[in-house]
Amino acid sequence: KQEVTQIPAALSVPEGENLVLNCSFTDSAIYNLQWFRQDPGKGLTSLLLIQSSQREQTSGRLNASLDKSSGRSTLYIAASQPGDSATYLCAVTTSGGSYIPTFGRGTSLIVHP
Amino acid sequence: GAVVSQHPSRVICKSGTSVKIECRSLDFQATTMFWYRQFPKQSLMLMATSNEGSKATYEQGVEKDKFLINHASLTLSTLTVTSAHPEDSSFYICSARDGRGGLSGELFFGEGSRLTVL
Numbered sequence: 580k581q582e583v584t585q586i587p588a589a590l591s592v593p594e595g596e597n598l599v600l601n602c603s604f605t606d607s608a609i610y611n612l613q614w615f616r617q618d619p620g621k622g623l624t625s626l627l628l629i630q631s632s633q634r635e636q637t638s639g640r641l642n643a644s645l646d647k648s649s650g651r652s653t654l655y656i657a658a659s660q661p662g663d664s665a666t667y668l669c670a671v672t673t674s675g676g677s678y679i680p681t682f683g684r685g686t687s688l689i690v691h692p
Numbered sequence: 693g694a695v696v697s698q699h700p701s702r703v704i705c706k707s708g709t710s711v712k713i714e715c716r717s718l719d720f721q722a723t724t725m726f727w728y729r730q731f732p733k734q735s736l737m738l739m740a741t742s743n744e745g746s747k748a749t750y751e752q753g754v755e756k757d758k759f760l761i762n763h764a765s766l767t768l769s770t771l772t773v774t775s776a777h778p779e780d781s782s783f784y785i786c787s788a789r790d791g792r793g794g795l796s797g798e799l800f801f802g803e804g805s806r807l808t809v810l
Binding site for chain 2: 611613615620621622623624625628668670678679680682683684685
């Protein structure tokens with residue numbers, strides 16, 4: 580059974596810092612990995628999708644990498660802003676028939692001015 | 693990105709009544725939809741997986757007779773909470789997988805529905 584762990588659980592940083600959020604998974608036979616952000620009381624917004632054949636994806640100040648062999652993904656946020664404050668979740672879709680995404684518990688990020 | 697519309701965003705109902713929540717993919721066909729429940733400050737709890745034209749697959753511990761899921765078309769899935777009780781009060785979120793990506797298609801989420809049962 581796939582298990583997804585996100586470290587750290589919470590992070591508070593001053594504006595302008597570059598950040599790295601970590602996501603690890605136990606079963607490397609994945610189809611894809613997706614990063615989301617969730618604002619309080621809202622649904623999830625898709626940030627980046629990395630297919631199993633890819634090593635990284637970039638969108639603006641965000642860069643996500645994938646290393647299947649070590650079971651890790653990182654989300655890099657450059658020049659953080661207060662508007663980046665949210666909970667960031669990673670979801671891993673594993674092969675094996677169900678194609679059901681497994682979510683980590685998220686990293687709660689606060690960027691203060 | 694693609695849009696998933698979830699309605700209503702907030703609903704308050706009396707104990708014993710039924711509530712229906714709709715989830716629509718607006719600009720893509722969703723071969724699979726997922727329904728989640730989220731408790732305060734916790735991650736998502738998968739309730740069921742819904743494939744168009746077939747019965748939903750429920751996770752262990754989720755009562756299928758209480759949480760009725762219908763996936764009538766490639767763009768619409770509904771969750772009906774039957775005979776709602778205060779303990780059903782929660783945040784319910786749907787997700788749709790973009791069929792253009794096949795089984796590894798991107799997931800898109802609705803904005804969630806806050807259910808309060810009095």
